[in-house]
Amino acid sequence: MSSIAAPAPVPVPIPIPVPSRILPVIVLAQFAGTSLWFAVNAVMPDLQQQWGWPASSLGTLTSAIQLGFVVGTLVFALAMIADRFAPPRVFLVCSLLGACMNALTLLANGDMGFLLVTRFCVGFLLAGIYPVGMKIAASWYRERLGAVMGVLIGALVLGTALPHGLRALAGAASVGGATGLHAPWEWVVVGVSLLAAAGGVATAWLVPAHPDAAAHSTTRASRITPRALGLVWHDRKLRASVFGYFGHMWELYSFIVLAPLVCATRFVGSEVSAAAFFAIAAGFVGCVGGGLLARRLGSAVVAYVQLATSAACCVAAPWMLGAPTGVFIAWLLVWGATVAGDSPQFSTLAAQNAPPAVVGSVLTFTNCIGFAISIVSIELFVWASGIWALADVLPWLAIGPVLGLLMLRPLLQDLPETSTGLSR
Incomplete structure (x- = not known):
């Protein structure tokens, strides 16, 4: 009598426990690494005073780092760097190199060209910090990814605000007098560089690559394809998600750049940096x-x-620029919370509405176009703020959000919340 052998049982994968230290380390490292983003912006008043730079230099240097991030994002995606090499090692190398490039600010000695190159390089290396940190988190927290991404992008916002907080502390220390401590702007630059380097070391030391990461990368990683651009335009839901994000990007980074100028209308000295820190850092509350x-x-x-x-x-x-101080502060905090707080949601929408086969391409191109829009916006509004009063300039920031709201309308009847992406 013959018999048919039963198929061998398929082994059920055993869930791998996530060490409790993983999320805190990634969050703190993301916070530390992204503090490089606006390190020079926070000390621009000192640089302009010391080296006689015009007000327009603020926009030029910010655009350099944004452009570096765009180029870095494309290079890292096309070369599949985070798939070819262990993401924690990529994070470490980029954090250390970014810290060194930021520290080179100390050698600029008024040379704008030199500083433009270093800021571009910092932006390029940030493409190996911010998105790679998200990738590390995604490998460990696949079930709770939406909540985790909200915290991680909030950490990025805090990192963006940190240099302003350090400048406020440095200013208070130099004026405090009791200890006679003098804290020049160089201390802020060095402090940010040391913090970023420490974040990279902590990630490489305390956050191992997920045990399934190698198999996950080889089976799911796909090359960037220009076909995604056509899908962005022709797919109604995806178009709504992506163009809503573009409107968000028109406003976000211009707000971050102009926040110290807005605060300077009401505060003086180190208070300006402190107010800018809280205004930008409010985005953490909005994200979470x-x-x-x-x-x-x-x-x-x-x-x-x-x-x-x-x-x-x-x-x-x-109206808010001339309002009582309490109202002014409340307006600034609400603005800071909401201008950045929708970032995780646009990440979610873009990933949800993109076809799975090209989601990486969609997010890459969306990021790059969004940051290119921010360059145009920053240059325009920094230039305009040097000619007209802020009360006449700031309302025009609403153009992007208003267009974004119009594009988002088709999605308002959908209420999905299952996954998230990696754009900001």
Whole structure:
């Protein structure tokens, strides 16, 4: 009598426990590494005074780092760097090199060309810090990725604000007098570089690559394809998600650059840096709080409400600049929370509505175009703020959010919240 052998049982993969230290280390490392982004912006008043640079230099240096990030994002994606090499090692190398490039600011000695090159290089290396940090988190937290990304992007916002906080502390120390401590702007640059380097070392030392990361990369990694650009335009939901993000990017980085100028209308000295720190850092609350609300309301609704709120803050600027101090501070904090708080939601929407086969390409191209838009916006608004009063300039920031709101309308009836992407 013959018999048919039963098929061998398929082994069920055993869930790999996530060490409790992983998320705190990644969050702190993301916070430390992204502090490189606006390190020079925080000390620009000192550089302009010491080297006689014009007000327009603020926009030029910021655009250099944004352009570096665009180029770096494309290079890292096309070369599949984070798939070919262990992401924690990529994070380490980019953090150390970024810290060194940032420290070279100390050698600029008024040479704008030299500083433009170093800022471009920092932006390029940030493409191996911010997105790679997201990739590391995604490998460990696949089930809770939406909530984790909200915290990680919030950490990025805090890192962006940190140099302003360091400058405020340095200014307070130099004026404090009791200890006679003098803290020049160089201390801020060095402090940020040391912090970024420490974040890279901590990641490489304490965050191992996920045990399944190698197999995951070889089976799921796909090359960047220009076909994704056509899908962005022709797919209705994807177009709504991506163009909503573009409107968000028109406002976000211009707000970050102009925040110290806005604060200078009400405060003086180190108070300006302290106020700018809190205004930008408020985005952490917006990111985390928005992520929690999105679990109930959906990403489209949360993104729409936050984008509408930040647009209203732009339009209200002429009245808020002359409002009582308490109202002024509340307006600035609400603006800071909502201008950055919708970032995780646009990440979610782009990833949800992109076809799985090209989601990496969609996110890469979306990031690059969004940051290119931010370069145009920064240059335009820094130039305009040098000619006209801020009360006349700030309302025009609402153009991007308003267009983004119009594009998002088709998504308002959808309330998905299951996954997230890696754009900001």
